[in-house]
């Protein structure tokens with residue numbers, strides 16, 4: 575397994591559970607996990623498993639668009655953020671105390687899922703179970719042939735320090751579409767860390783990445799025109815491209831071989847979030863192993879995969895409608911229900927209400943025709 579988000583969460587769960595102490599666990603990872611390469615944000619109710627690593631949290635949120643400015647009524651949900659460096663440090667320190675866990679600094683070159691062998695640049699191994707967090711090789715082909723839909727969630731963010739106290743630390747901004755670039759589904763996302771420090775991120779949900787340099791221009795414009803800040807310092811930069819897709823990752827799992835993380839479809843197709851989902855998936859994998867069920871039993875929920883597919887097709891075929899669709903979502907539904915829906919915890923009645931607030935049946939039929 576790789577030592578990124580999914581691999582470390584899984585290894586942590588194996589060790590905390592205690593039932594797997596007789597098994598040797600190897601984490602094969604070519605990277606040094608020593609940079610703050612991202613911040614993982616997520617919502618959850620009340621106290622959570624990673625609270626000791628949370629660097630900032632917000633009880634309130636905002637959604638802004640040309641159609642209206644909404645306060646997110648979060649109910650009991652709290653939006654939390656973990657810096658990846660704190661996560662890597664904590665989990666690697668924790669795992670180093672377990673004699674049955676070994677970190678191997680190497681790159682996997684080949685996995686044979688018939689005889690359960692793993693080749694790396696400098697060695698080879700045999701395993702009873704393989705959890706593989708490498709990107710899927712079939713994914714690109716499936717997207718290129720049009721069999722799967724892909725929307726890039728691509729973004730660039732600056733953590734800025736301002737002279738003036740301009741940020742409200744109680745409230746994060748989920749989406750501000752007033753920063754939209756031309757006819758794309760694009761918005762600004764803000765995480766205020768203090769009154770004069772925040773992550774300001776220009777985010778796009780688009781089928782292609784055919785932009786060049788616009789992020790910086792759009793960020794500068796938003797900071798000066800919307801935030802009305804003239805003097806600031808950029809103290810960190812975050813850049814990324816998260817695949818939002820309906821590719822059937824689950825089809826590539828085998829009896830003792832499980833694709834995990836982004837390469838296993840753990841990133842939710844319609845949102846790009848996966849931190850909290852990884853926690854849930856890992857708990858389910860542990861239950862499956864202990865109860866002798868297939869490794870991926872109850873991980874993927876077909877109803878929700880279908881909703882994600884609808885949403886991806888809308889963004890692919892009608893990208894310019896993104897702002898309107900998100901406004902309808904946030905203005906016509908209780909916000910706690912939206913979080914529950916995105917966490918795949920709603921019932922079919924609740925789901926129909928949400929879908930009905932966004933699209934007509936005719937529209938849904940039409941997006942599957944083209």
Ligand SMILES: Cc1cc2nc3c(=O)[nH]c(=O)nc-3n(C[C@H](O)[C@H](O)[C@H](O)COP(=O)(O)OP(=O)(O)OC[C@H]3O[C@@H](n4cnc5c(N)ncnc54)[C@H](O)[C@@H]3O)c2cc1C
Pocket residue numbers: 575576577578579580581602603604605611612613614615616680681682683707708709812813814815816834835836837841846847848849850
């Ligand atoms: C900048 C950024 C910000 C994000 N923010 C959020 C957020 O706020 N909230 C959220 O829920 N999600 C977020 N995501 C999405 C998602 O949670 C992350 O991408 C997450 O890290 C995915 O977990 P993972 O384990 O699949 O991938 P990674 O954490 O990238 O781990 C995969 C690991 O596999 C290793 N690997 C790759 N190839 C090999 C090989 N051949 N051999 C051995 N190891 C290999 C890699 O080195 C890597 O360490 C963000 C993504 C990015 C890029």
